[in-house]
Amino acid sequence: MKLKVKDVKLSTGGPYVAILNEEDARKLDLYGSDRIKIKDLSIVINISRKIKKGQIGLFEEVLKKLSLKQKQTVVINPDRHPISLGYIKQKLKGKRLTKEKIDEIIKDIVKNRLTEAELSYFVSGCYIHGLSLKETVYLTRAIVDNSKQIKLDHRITLDKHSIGGIPGNRTTMIVVPIVASLGYTMIKTSSRSITSASGTSDTMETLANVELTNKKIISVVKKTNACMVWGGIMELASADDRLIKIERPLSLDPEGIMIASILSKKKAVNATHVLIDIPVGKTAKIRSLTRAKKLRKKFIKIGRKLGMKIRVVLTRGDQPIGNGIGPALEAIDVLDVLQGKGPKDLKNKSIALATMLLELAGVKKARKKVLDSLHSGKAYEKMKEIIQAQGKNINRLKLGKYFHSITARKSGIVHEINNKLISKIARIAGSPKEKGAGIYLNIHKHNKVKKGETLLTIYSENKNKLEYALNLYKQSEVIKIGPKK
C-alpha cells in the first residue's frame, strides 16, 4: 500500500511508531500494536482518525532513520511481530530464558522495536518470577554488548557502587581521587537522582562538567587516571535506561534487572575489580540483613561469570552519611574531607571503602596508602586535577538564600533519622535541580541533644519551596528523640 508521509512533528523518545487511518489499517488487517515495514525498518502502528485516508503519520525517529520528508510517498507492508515477544511471553509464564532469547529481547529494546506495553510484560515476568543467576549474567552481557563501551588498555580498572537510598553518602567523590592519586584507574560513571535528594552526578556537577563525550572521558582518564561523569549521556547501557523508565510508574525494581543494571555499567567501562556498598537499614533501599547477604552472594557469583572480581560490603544504612544533603551541601562536605576536615562518618566510610577496593586489587598496605594520600593532600590535589580536566564549574557551591533552622523541642538521644523523609524534604526544597537547595544535618544517631539545639537547616532558592519543605517536616516524624535506652 502506498501512503503519503505526514510529519506529525513529535518524537516518541524511542520506539519507531507510525499512525494509520482506520480504513487503511483495516484494508491490511492491521490493528494497534501490529507492525509494518517501510524499507527495512519494522515500525509499530497506532490507529487514529486524525490521520487522513492515504496518509501515514510518522514521528521524528522514523523520519530521521529513513530520511523521509513531509508528503513523500512510501510503500508499507504488514510485518511480523518481533520474535522477542514470544520470549517475553515465556518469561511471563515463568520459563527460564536462554542466552539467545535474552540477547534478542535486549537487541529489540535497543533498536526501539518494542512498545512500552510490551516492555512492561518483560519487566512483569522478571519481577514476579525473578531471574536466575545465569539469566542475570546473560542479561548483563546483552546490555553491555548492545551499548557503547569505553576500552582502555589497562590491566586493572577499579570501580565502586553504592546501592542508593542513603542521603549524603557521597563516598565516591572521595574514594575516586584517593585511588587515582595512588596511580590506579577509575572510570566512574554515576547516575543523576530520580527520587533521592541528589545523585553523585548532580553533586559532582557543582564542581565540574559531568556530561562528557566518550572521547573526552578517555582523554580525562589518560591525564588523571580517573573521571566522575554522568553515565546517562554516554549511551552506556541504553537498554537498561529504557527498562528503568518502564519500572517507574509502579516503582518496580526486579532484583535481576537491578543487578544487571549495576554490573553492565561496570562492564561497559571494563572494570576488573568492583566494590559494592550495600547500606542496610529500615529506611534504606535494602531493609534486611538476610536480603543483603543473599544479594552479596549473587553479586559475587555473577561478577565471577562476567570476569570481574567483586567485593560486597554491608554498611549501616540507618541514617544519612555526612552533614550535607543536596548537591552543593554534599560537595562542601566532600571538599572538606579531602582537606582533612568535614564530617567524620563520611571520612571514615570513604577511607574504609578505598582501602577495601585497593585490597581487592591486591594492593599491599592499602589502608596506610589511603591515609597517606588523604592526609598529605594528594587526594585533594588529584580532585582538583580531575575537576580541571573535566572542565571546572564555578560559583555553583552557593547555598540557597532562603533557609530555616529547626531546633529540638526536647532534650534526649537521637534514636532515628528517616532517610526517606530527609530525601523528600530536600527534594521539595528544590534539590537536586537547584544546586544550593537541601538540608544541613547537625546531628546523627545516638547524639545527645538539648532542647533548643539546632537539629538541621533547610536551604532553598525559593521561598515557597522552603515553606512546603518545612510543612512536610512538621507533619512527619523525621527525627526521633527519646530517653536514653
Next chain:
Amino acid sequence: MKLKVKDVKLSTGGPYVAILNEEDARKLDLYGSDRIKIKDLSIVINISRKIKKGQIGLFEEVLKKLSLKQKQTVVINPDRHPISLGYIKQKLKGKRLTKEKIDEIIKDIVKNRLTEAELSYFVSGCYIHGLSLKETVYLTRAIVDNSKQIKLDHRITLDKHSIGGIPGNRTTMIVVPIVASLGYTMIKTSSRSITSASGTSDTMETLANVELTNKKIISVVKKTNACMVWGGIMELASADDRLIKIERPLSLDPEGIMIASILSKKKAVNATHVLIDIPVGKTAKIRSLTRAKKLRKKFIKIGRKLGMKIRVVLTRGDQPIGNGIGPALEAIDVLDVLQGKGPKDLKNKSIALATMLLELAGVKKARKKVLDSLHSGKAYEKMKEIIQAQGKNINRLKLGKYFHSITARKSGIVHEINNKLISKIARIAGSPKEKGAGIYLNIHKHNKVKKGETLLTIYSENKNKLEYALNLYKQSEVIKIGPKK
C-alpha cells in the same frame, strides 16, 4: 506553571496525554508517565524536545474534554499517580484484590487515566496469578457498572455464548430466531473477528445492519423479541475492550479476564439465563476436557453470584461446524438451515443449544417447541423480521469471483481437520473484510473420501489473495486423510 496549548493534531485513542518540553518538566520535577492536572483532569505526561519551552502539546482527547484550543494558556500542576497503580502492583505481587480496589482500577481504565504500560502490568498480574472467583465477580461487576447498559423490563432475557476458535459454528444466528419465535427475548451482542475467519457480527452483517444505537436496539427488540448486533459500537464493557487491546501483542488471555469479559456483556443486557458453549478440541481455544470442566464450574458459580442462571455445555471442537467459513458462506448455511436444508451438524447443534437454553429458563417440552419453530418456518420468518427491523443489507451474499477447489490426493477416511489452519486460510483469502471470501468445506471428520473428490473450495475477491491462500494450504496439513482406524 503557565503554558501555551499546542494542538498536536493527533488522538491517543484513549488515555489523556500531554507533552512537555524537557526543561519545563524538569522545573516541576516531572518525568515521563508522571501526572499533571489541568483544571480537574489528571493527565499523563510525555516529554519531547519537539515541544518548545513554554508550550504544552495536547492530544484530541484532552482538548475536547477541557474545551481547549490552540494557543490558549493553561495552568498545570503536578498531580499524584492514580491510587489504582498501587492496587495493580499488589496484583502483580500476587495479592487478592478487594471489590473497592478492582472498582478503582476499572474506573481508571474507563476514565482513560492509565497508560498502556500500566494496563499491561494489570494484565500480567491477572495472567500469572489468576483471579479468584470473588475477584472475577468483582471484575465483571466493575466492568458492567462502568459501561452503558440496556435495560428492558423483561422478567426473562436469554443469552448464549460460544467460546471461539471453531470455524463456521454460527449457531447463534439459528438459535436466536428460534427462541424469539417462541416469544422469548434475546438481546444478542456479538463480536467481530480479530483472528478468526468471521465473527457472528461479520456474518450477520451480510444480511443486516449490525451497528445499531442503543435506542435502536431497544426498538428492534420490542418489535421482534430479539436482535443480533455488534457489541463494539454500544460501549458496553469499554474497560473490557481496552484490556483486550492490551492483551493482543502477546496474545494473552487470562482466564479471569476472559470470564469477566464474556459475562459482563451478558449482564450489561440484563440476561437472566445464559447458555455457554465450550467447544473442546486439539485445535480449538480450549484444548483439554479437564480445563473445560473447571471452566464450566467457574462460569456457573460466578453466574450465580451475578444473579444469572448459567448452563455450560461442552461440545466437540475437533472440526469446523457447518460447510461455509467466511461471512457470506456462513450466512448461506444459516439461511439454509432455517429453511429446512443446510448442513446437518450446524442444524443439530443449533437445535440442541436452543433446547438447552429454553430448558434452562424452565420451558417445558422445549425440544418439541424448537423443532416446531424450525420445521414450520416460524424461525425463518422471525429471522426475516429481525433483519428487516435492524435494516436489511442486500447483495452481500455474493461469493468471491475467484475460487479454486481442492481434491483428495488419495482415498481414505478424514481423520483430522485443523481449525486454526482453516481460519488462517480463509483469512488470507480475504475473510472477514471481504464478505464473499472464505472456504466451502465438502467433507467432515470420519467421512470416506475417494481420490479426486473435492475436499473444499477457497473463495476470494482478489486473485493474489487466492494464490496466497492456496500456497498456505499446500504448505501445511489442513486435512489428514488416512486408512480406516
